[in-house]
Amino acid sequence: MEGWTSLEAIRNSAEFTSLKEEEMSDLFQPVHEDFRKTLREYIEKELAPHADEWEEAEEFPLEKFREMGQLGFLGMQYPEEYGGDNDILAEAVFHEEMPRCGSAGVAATLGAHIGIAMPQINKYGTKEQKEKYLIPGIKGESIGALGITEPEAGSDVAGIKTYAIKDGSDWIINGSKTFITNGVRCDWVVLAVKTDREKGYGGISQIIVDKGTPGFEVSKKLKKLGWRASDTAELSFIDCRVPGDALLGELNKGFYQIMANFAWERLIMALGAVAGAQIVMEAALGYAKERHAFGQPIAKFQVIAHTLADMATEIEAGRQLTYYALKLYMEGKNPIKEVSMAKLYTCDMACRVVDNALQIFGGYGFMEEYPIARAFRDTRLGPIGGGTREIMREIIVRTMGI
Amino acid sequence: MNMVVCVKRVPDTAESEVHIDASGKDIDKSKLSFGINEADNYAVEEAIQIKERLGGTVNVISVGGKDSDEQIRMALAKGGDEAIRIEDPAMAGSDGFAIAKALAAAIKGMEFDIVFTGALADDDGSAVVGVALAELLGVNHAAYVKKVEILEDGKKIKVGRELEGGLMEFLEMELPAVLTIQTGINEPRYASFKGIKQAAKKEIAIKSLSDLGLDASEVGEAGSWAVLEKFTPPVVGEMAEILTGEPEETAAKLAAILKEKGLV
Ligand SMILES: Cc1cc2nc3c(=O)[nH]c(=O)nc-3n(C[C@H](O)[C@H](O)[C@H](O)COP(=O)(O)OP(=O)(O)OC[C@H]3O[C@@H](n4cnc5c(N)ncnc54)[C@H](O)[C@@H]3O)c2cc1C
Ligand SMILES: Cc1cc2nc3c(=O)[nH]c(=O)nc-3n(C[C@H](O)[C@H](O)[C@H](O)COP(=O)(O)OP(=O)(O)OC[C@H]3O[C@@H](n4cnc5c(N)ncnc54)[C@H](O)[C@@H]3O)c2cc1C
Numbered sequence: 241m242e243g244w245t246s247l248e249a250i251r252n253s254a255e256f257t258s259l260k261e262e263e264m265s266d267l268f269q270p271v272h273e274d275f276r277k278t279l280r281e282y283i284e285k286e287l288a289p290h291a292d293e294w295e296e297a298e299e300f301p302l303e304k305f306r307e308m309g310q311l312g313f314l315g316m317q318y319p320e321e322y323g324g325d326n327d328i329l330a331e332a333v334f335h336e337e338m339p340r341c342g343s344a345g346v347a348a349t350l351g352a353h354i355g356i357a358m359p360q361i362n363k364y365g366t367k368e369q370k371e372k373y374l375i376p377g378i379k380g381e382s383i384g385a386l387g388i389t390e391p392e393a394g395s396d397v398a399g400i401k402t403y404a405i406k407d408g409s410d411w412i413i414n415g416s417k418t419f420i421t422n423g424v425r426c427d428w429v430v431l432a433v434k435t436d437r438e439k440g441y442g443g444i445s446q447i448i449v450d451k452g453t454p455g456f457e458v459s460k461k462l463k464k465l466g467w468r469a470s471d472t473a474e475l476s477f478i479d480c481r482v483p484g485d486a487l488l489g490e491l492n493k494g495f496y497q498i499m500a501n502f503a504w505e506r507l508i509m510a511l512g513a514v515a516g517a518q519i520v521m522e523a524a525l526g527y528a529k530e531r532h533a534f535g536q537p538i539a540k541f542q543v544i545a546h547t548l549a550d551m552a553t554e555i556e557a558g559r560q561l562t563y564y565a566l567k568l569y570m571e572g573k574n575p576i577k578e579v580s581m582a583k584l585y586t587c588d589m590a591c592r593v594v595d596n597a598l599q600i601f602g603g604y605g606f607m608e609e610y611p612i613a614r615a616f617r618d619t620r621l622g623p624i625g626g627g628t629r630e631i632m633r634e635i636i637v638r639t640m641g642i
Numbered sequence: 643m644n645m646v647v648c649v650k651r652v653p654d655t656a657e658s659e660v661h662i663d664a665s666g667k668d669i670d671k672s673k674l675s676f677g678i679n680e681a682d683n684y685a686v687e688e689a690i691q692i693k694e695r696l697g698g699t700v701n702v703i704s705v706g707g708k709d710s711d712e713q714i715r716m717a718l719a720k721g722g723d724e725a726i727r728i729e730d731p732a733m734a735g736s737d738g739f740a741i742a743k744a745l746a747a748a749i750k751g752m753e754f755d756i757v758f759t760g761a762l763a764d765d766d767g768s769a770v771v772g773v774a775l776a777e778l779l780g781v782n783h784a785a786y787v788k789k790v791e792i793l794e795d796g797k798k799i800k801v802g803r804e805l806e807g808g809l810m811e812f813l814e815m816e817l818p819a820v821l822t823i824q825t826g827i828n829e830p831r832y833a834s835f836k837g838i839k840q841a842a843k844k845e846i847a848i849k850s851l852s853d854l855g856l857d858a859s860e861v862g863e864a865g866s867w868a869v870l871e872k873f874t875p876p877v878v879g880e881m882a883e884i885l886t887g888e889p890e891e892t893a894a895k896l897a898a899i900l901k902e903k904g905l906v
Contacts, residue, residue: 274715274838282832312834325835 287341309380339516344618345469352421357384364489385426398440409484423473444494455480466617506583513586524597584632587622643698681760685823690721718841719833732858737866738770746778747854772822782819
């Protein structure tokens with residue numbers, strides 16, 4: 241045993257050079273890795289340089305939305321007949337690469353459209369609905385939103401109050417929604433409404449409402465701690481009349497339809513959390529090697545080095561759990577437990593990693609000039625959105641027979 | 643238009659520290675990421691744009707190891723039709739001229755109107771391959787091309803060459819020809835996932851020297867005009883005078899020197 245003295249040798253050996261993300265999983269095929277390169281180049285050249293500007297303006301420009309549609313970056317999971325690629329793993333790559341743009345708000349704008357709103361249409365829409373919403377949606381010519389949360393009901397979806405009643409063949413909707421991503425600028429929103437107010441889960445349906453429908457108003461654009469480049473809105477519906485064929489999927493089956501895509505929504509949040517944490521950890525590592533205090537790089541203080549080791553370890557654990565859940569999902573196994581665990585662990589882990597990174601950056605970490613401050617604000621949404629950490633635990637508990 | 647584009651895989655050294663490796667003849671590339679040579683990315687785009695306007699084919703060629711397939715596939719994903727990769731252990735140590743010999747041997751048998759290369763490789767930076775290739779093929783060439791216009795009959799082109807100080811020189815020449823493309827001539831596209839999937843289905847033809855009818859002695863160090871002996875970091879010049887002291891002092895000293903030498 242050479243013990244300590246060989247550490248330097250280990251450090252210099254090829255073995256020590258860290259594996260690339262893409263080498264850690266056999267999920268992704270060479271086409272996905274090629275796609276990752278294109279996306280990374282696009283994100284680094286065409287999005288990242290503008291992130292500060294968009295965060296400041298609290299808006300992601302529509303032209304970029306269209307541009308990304310034209311480049312084919314919005315339709316990966318959708319059928320080819322509507323302009324997509326029928327490859328959901330390529331979309332997973334998209335969500336892994338997006339954090340490189342430096343603004344979770346930008347990632348959320350696109351993520352809510354392609355990973356949360358459009359899947360509902362794709363899974364439950366009629367051919368006419370798919371033609372009307374998916375084709376332009378994939379081209380980036382129309383933006384979608386998913387409206388579930390209400391001022392009085394978030395985690396408890398069955399408690400929503402917005403309702404729709406039949407008037408002839410039309411639906412008349414009354415109520416309000418809040419925290420809706422893309423709410424201000426969406427061209428359509430898939431709304432969760434009560435179609436049977438006597439019932440809980442069993443009384444919910446989904447209805448698609450187009451922008452400009454009389455009675456549908458954006459009541460407020462909300463100011464947020466993070467995710468600033470994404471628009472988040474409060475929506476109001478007062479005697480909003482939509483035709484009968486705006487119903488999405490089956491009457492009173494809305495709750496189950498919503499649940500069906502929660503797995504994907506949570507997986508993409510986990511993928512984004514891991515990728516974002518990785519970027520922040522690398523930034524902190526680079527900084528710790530450069531920044532000197534008491535005559536040496538701060539990375540040489542064991543407490544900093546160990547913190548970085550813990551960060552890297554947790555990120556790796558999160559990545560492997562997420563990839564495992566994704567693999568089961570790809571195999572069609574409906575892995576509710578694993579997906580909930582991945583979402584719970586990675587979103588909390590990203591908060592810890594960013595908090596530690598901020599500490600390593602010291603006062604600079606607290607300054608808006610440095611990307612850590614934004615990451616700190618943005619990451620905090622993870623344990624709340626798409627099902628809170630408490631709800632994830634509730635789900636996991638249920639799979640344990642408690 | 644039948645076109646050929648020569649692409650090279652190069653390490654990205656823009657934001658990395660570069661160290662000479664143990665052989666002294668190369669840099670340590672183990673921690674570098676690789677991509678297509680920048681000028682070649684523009685060359686690929688130019689060929690594809692011409693194909694989209696006028697029809698024809700784009701054939702992608704690279705001399706290099708298996709890793710170069712990545713750059714070839716990306717060019718195919720953007721709209722290239724076919725691809726050849728030349729690989730042979732005897733290619734090691736080739737200079738630009740020897741590389742051009744291998745490329746010429748592969749291109750000779752093809753029907754081509756235009757061969758595109760980059761103006762300059764980001765790593766070795768010889769700016770030799772395109773011009774040497776034109777000589778070996780016995781066709782016209784223009785280097786540092788920043789504008790290409792195909793004239794009516796498709797037998798001639800008008801090219802704009804970048805000169806110093808932002809000047810452009812315009813020439814007309816007969817086809818076939820070799821053009822070495824300067825960065826900035828167009829806006830290279832991003833490959834779509836659809837394109838990437840199509841490219842994955844295409845075969846890249848691998849050619850050895852014997853497939854091309856070349857002898858090992860014609861390439862590698864033996865077949866090169868320039869042989870790389872050794873890399874050394876530039877020696878710190880002895881002419882430099884380092885001023886030391888407080889900023890006010892050094893500024894005063896500097897001002898005095900500049901005045902004395904009549905530079906201000
Ligand atoms: C930036 C942003 C974007 C969003 N985008 C969208 C969107 O596009 N569409 C959409 O529909 N929604 C969206 N949301 C809403 C989000 O999904 C909800 O905020 C989330 O589900 C929590 O609901 P709530 O805020 O009403 O909290 P509540 O449900 O009121 O929860 C408050 C607290 O109580 C806890 N709690 C609740 N129930 C339990 C329980 N059973 N056991 C233990 N603890 C419990 C929660 O975990 C939480 O800590 C967004 C939210 C934000 C902040
Ligand atoms: C020490 C040393 C070792 C080398 N070892 C190897 C080796 O093991 N295997 C090997 O194959 N080559 C090897 N080479 C060749 C080297 O990688 C270059 O291809 C060669 O020197 C051409 O010069 P350049 O890159 O400066 O080209 P430039 O003349 O600056 O390049 C101009 C353009 O020529 C085209 N071009 C250049 N190189 C290629 C290429 N390889 N394929 C297709 N198009 C190209 C591109 O369009 C490029 O933009 C070696 C070179 C040296 C100096």
